[in-house]
Amino acid sequence: MAKTTVERPAEDHIQQNELIDLYRLMLRIRRLEESVYRLFRDAKIGGYLHRYDGQEALVAGVIPLLQLPHDKVLCTYRDHGHALACGTPAREVMAELLGRATGCAGGKGGSMHLIDPPRGFLGGDGIVGGPVPIALGVGYALKYRARMLGGGNHICVCYFGDGAMNQGGVHEAFNMVGLYKLPILFILENNQYAMGTSVARSTGQPDFVLKAKAHGIDGEKIDGMNVLTVRDAAQRVIDRIRETGEAYFLEMECYRFVGHGIGDDNTKSWTTYRTEAEVNEWRKRDPILQLGNYLQDRGILDTTQMDAIDAEVRQEVADAIAFAEASPEPPLDSLYENVFS
Ligand SMILES: Cc1ncc(C[n+]2csc(CCOP(=O)(O)OP(=O)(O)O)c2C)c(N)n1
Numbered sequence: 001m002a003k004t005t006v007e008r009p010a011e012d013h014i015q016q017n018e019l020i021d022l023y024r025l026m027l028r029i030r031r032l033e034e035s036v037y038r039l040f041r042d043a044k045i046g047g048y049l050h051r052y053d054g055q056e057a058l059v060a061g062v063i064p065l066l067q068l069p070h071d072k073v074l075c076t077y078r079d080h081g082h083a084l085a086c087g088t089p090a091r092e093v094m095a096e097l098l099g100r101a102t103g104c105a106g107g108k109g110g111s112m113h114l115i116d117p118p119r120g121f122l123g124g125d126g127i128v129g130g131p132v133p134i135a136l137g138v139g140y141a142l143k144y145r146a147r148m149l150g151g152g153n154h155i156c157v158c159y160f161g162d163g164a165m166n167q168g169g170v171h172e173a174f175n176m177v178g179l180y181k182l183p184i185l186f187i188l189e190n191n192q193y194a195m196g197t198s199v200a201r202s203t204g205q206p207d208f209v210l211k212a213k214a215h216g217i218d219g220e221k222i223d224g225m226n227v228l229t230v231r232d233a234a235q236r237v238i239d240r241i242r243e244t245g246e247a248y249f250l251e252m253e254c255y256r257f258v259g260h261g262i263g264d265d266n267t268k269s270w271t272t273y274r275t276e277a278e279v280n281e282w283r284k285r286d287p288i289l290q291l292g293n294y295l296q297d298r299g300i301l302d303t304t305q306m307d308a309i310d311a312e313v314r315q316e317v318a319d320a321i322a323f324a325e326a327s328p329e330p331p332l333d334s335l336y337e338n339v340f341s
């Protein structure tokens with residue numbers, strides 16, 4: 001297989017330790033995701049879950065640049081990586097997946113509803129397109145606070161999938177964001193499919209940036225498999241949103257390496273709607289592989305050091321699982337706590 005290495009899109013203004021942090025964060029997400037299938041199969045995780053393997057650069061290249069908890073992050077049900085990137089400890093993520101009281105949502109949210117408001121993470125959302133109207137409200141509140149109460153120029157980052165681009169509520173929210181000029185960074189996680197339906201089969205206009213522009217939101221499309229491209233674009237765009245107070249739309253082209261969710265065969269990465277060859281082609285652009293090659297080529301890390309990072313990360317995941325398994329389930333008398341009625 002040809003060796004792929006990320007290319008630096010701009011001048012080096014990123015420190016070596018930041019590059020290593022980026023690598024470590026992507027690896028933490030990957031290793032945690034790899035561990036959950038077995039836990040689900042062993043009936044330790046209930047409900048449903050969706051993995052982020054292949055899409056790690058979308059969070060690693062953006063979230064560490066934010067001023068959390070004052071900036072806010074919203075995302076879909078594919079949310080384990082977003083929580084880790086926001087600083088939620090792996091232990092609390094894993095405990096939530098196992099429905100334990102020590103989880104970041106007290107064991108009542110599960111995989112699709114990780115949330116950690118004290119860290120600025122306003123949660124995953126099981127509704128396709130759901131985070132977008134919520135971002136409208138969060139963006140409005142941030143602008144209101146900044147204008148009326150003298151708050152800082154904080155922003156909301158909202159992640160959603162290509163399938164969400166066909167949802168009515170998303171376009172209604174975009175219209176209002178374009179009208180009110182709100183400080184939101186929309187990140188379209190275009191992984192090419194909504195469950196088994198490809199973008200080509202589901203939309204008459206696959207130019208998503210054009211759709212955002214139609215609502216008065218400027219935007220661009222970038223390579224979401226190259227974490228350095230993502231980081232450079234995010235830095236530029238975040239600065240712009242803080243300065244202008246206006247929303248921006250970043251479409252990030254990416255690919256999920258395993259099935260849509262736990263019900264879409266996770267033992268192999270190809271299924272009826274995509275070929276093994278297609279998956280393998282995208283795997284050559286694995287963001288972790290690309291950054292790893294870059295770090296080696298530049299002499300920033302050698303294989304021994306990379307193996308040591310991997311061993312630490314695997315240990316962190318093993319520790320998170322042990323912590324979750326040893327944690328109690330939420331007590332019965334907490335059944336009605338934090339429930340709207
Ligand atoms: C309103 C709504 N309709 C349908 C579903 C069922 N559903 C869950 S995930 C999904 C696909 C969404 O794909 P996309 O937005 O591309 O996100 P991805 O899973 O690829 O990250 C669908 C249709 C849902 N959760 N919510």
Ligand SMILES: [Mg+2]
Nearest residue numbers: 161162193194
């Ligand atoms: Mg998708």
